[in-house]
Amino acid sequence: MGKTLRIGIITAYLAEDWHSQQLVAAAKAYGDAVVIRPEQLAASLTRDGVALLTRGLTLDSMDGFVLARGFGERGNADFLVPVYQILERTGTVLVNSINAVLTAIDKFESSYRLQQAGLPTPNVAVVQDAGMGRQVLRAWGRAVAKPLFGSLGLGIELLEDTAPGRAVLPVLLERFGAVYLQEYISRPERDIRAFVVGDRVEASMYRRAAPGSWVTNIHQGGEAEACELDPATQRLAVAAAQAIGLDYTGVDLLEGPEGPVVIEVNGNPLWRGLLQATGRNMADAILAWVVQRILTTTRKGGERHAEATPQR
Secondary structure (H helix, E strand, O other): OOOOEEEEEEEOOOOOOHHHHHHHHHHHHHEEEEEEOHHHOEEEEEOOEEEEEEOOEEHHHOOEEEEEEOOOOOOOHHHHHHHHHHHHHOOOEEEOOHHHHHHHHEHHHHHHHHHHOOOOOOOEEEEOOHHHHHHHHHHHOEEEEEOOEOOOOOOOEEEEOOHHHHHHHHHHHHHHOOEEEEEOOOOOOOEEEEEEEOOEEEEEEEEEOOOOOOOOOHHHOOEEEEOOOOHHHHHHHHHHHHHHOOOEEEEEEEEEOOEEEEEEEEOOOOOHHHHHHHOOOHHHHHHHHHHHHHHHOOOHHHOOOOOOOOOO
């Protein structure tokens, strides 16, 4: 009989978010799934040390956590970030790591990590001046402009080195203060989403843009189709996840003229479209990885959990 685990699902949007609900259901297969709202977290510092708390329990009574939706409209993000960091420093399993999530949110930092890891990824420029942006467009011909911080395909523009394209730059700079420009890669009219959990690609799909659009993101109307990746592309996706430090992630790739190219790594990936395309619910794979991390991580006083099996 496996040991019953207590796994916390940290989410600000349990009622609204299907993904949080799926993670809670998957966690229940291993024991107790405890929903923790981020705005209810608290901390105390005394001579006895630090204590992280929520209503009805201290966090050190838990075996591990999934950081599903760690920030919401309520609560204070500037306080929550160090809370999650302290939680990890105590040796507690937190999936995904808050530092990796923060890296993934920052597109420039993510691109830097991918480049430093030697992975194929497009040329990138970040500008705070329209004149410098025009120089980049002149050199590249076409660029994809994105907010430095963002997700779900929101705020993305395809800019050409034309008068209308150049005119968009000051508008974006006025809105965002800085513009992240990624060199456009010629490729088939699709991209790839590879969902990595731990050290493997659990499922993958092609994403095609809706008619009249070039954005393939499912949230923006893109269509999904299951695909099988060759071993080299799978290794590339796993390497991209590891370069950012994520336990689970959606890695976006393009089929470029010289092979697959990593476009983006997502710190808080959605998988409803992937489930519809492949029949695979990533919540099960994520929780299996969380449990594996718990079983192989030395906890307080060197204690290890001997075993834990799904209670289905």
